Amino acid sequence: MAILNFNACFPDSIVGIVPNEEIDLDFLFYALKALKAKFLSEATLTTQYNLNVDRIGPIKIPIPPIGEQKEIVLNLEADTATIDKAISKAEREIELIREHKEAMIAEAVMGKRKVK
Structure with a gap:
């Protein structure tokens, strides 16, 4: 996981998330980091892990x-x-x-x- 400070395009094996003003960027980073094992369990594995929105979209993150x-x-x-x-x-x-x-x-x- 990474926080980018520039615009980027992603292949279909990577998911980019752009938070709105209701989500602190650092909080989102920590929340996603805490869910890493869950994301990996949802990823398909061939020669590399592949994630997509369909696989991780249903995962809920509590947002205080x-x-x-x-x-x-x-x-x-x-x-x-x-x-x-x-x-x-x-x-x-x-x-x-x-x-x-x-x-x-x-x-x-x-x-x-x-x-x-």
Whole structure:
């Protein structure tokens, strides 16, 4: 899924959605992202997944008032920012551990570290 900031044409295997003023674009993105598994279950699969309006049109998305949509987006962005920060920290720690492992291997191979 993606939000485009330009006009586009889509082949029959992709569905483009243009929201009206009653739907916050970011809210719609999160709602569609939450329905990804449902969309994939509706897609036909040959060499790639294919979606069309006939297959996903009947899927309903609850649309609260615009103010509530914006509040949901703000809360999601705050929560996911915290999660993303934790993921980033964990990934950096993993990278440091890998670097330490590589250094230990190099020291052992060069005879600078005793191996038991």
